[in-house]
Amino acid sequence: MEKDALVEKAIVSILTVAVLLQDVCFSAFAVFERKNDVHAEAEITSVVEAQYESHAGNALRLFFPFASPYVIMEFASYLNYRGVPAEGAVGVAGGRNSIALATRAFAKDGPCFGGAGIRCRAVTGPAPRDLVIVLPDDEVSLAEANVYRERGELLLFYEPSPPIPHWAYSLGANLVGGITIAAVRFKHETLSNRWMDGSVTMWE
DSSP states (O other): OHHHHHHHHHHHHHHHHHHHHHHHHHHHHHHHHHHHHHHHHHHHHHHHHHHHHHTTTSOOEEEESSOOHHHHHHHHHHHHHTTOOBTTOTTOOOSTTSBEEEESSOSSOEESSSSSSSEEEEOSSOOTTOEEEEOTTOOOOHHHHHHHHTSEEEEEEEOOSSOOOTHHHHHHHHHTTTOOGGGGTOOSSSOOTTTTOEEEEEEO
16 A cells, blocks of 8 residues: 555656646746747837838838738837827828838728727738838748748848747747647647747838
């Protein structure tokens, strides 16, 4: 009986350590992801802000090849907070003083999300001088993102900090059970090979 009790205690201890290890890994993974998501969007916004100011009143359009309308709206709200007015935002006059947001997600122009507010323009692709934005939580491969990065001037390329080698992505996903802060947006069971990178490209 004593031997059985020791074996049972050993199994319980191993399972407890395994659960704790997974929790620690998940927490570290989630904090890393969230931190880099915020930093990437801040750097992308800084580039957009600089381009907006340099346009001196001329029209500026952002094209989002992969982001959902809701994510575009969130990003535009942050732009407004940083002093870069988005078309349709409350308190922003239309015309050349506000930036336009373009996406392939719509058949016609309209609110990015909900019945009013920030507007998205329906387009089939970027036009010359558009800023093409790839956000860190866009669920696409490196090859898909590079289609847009290689057709213009790359103004910003953001990589997670500290850098994590690509081979560690699958390991990290396995340790946390395939769940990350972005899991509600990601459909794939494994992380993209461009996980958490972002970019701004001026289309040519």
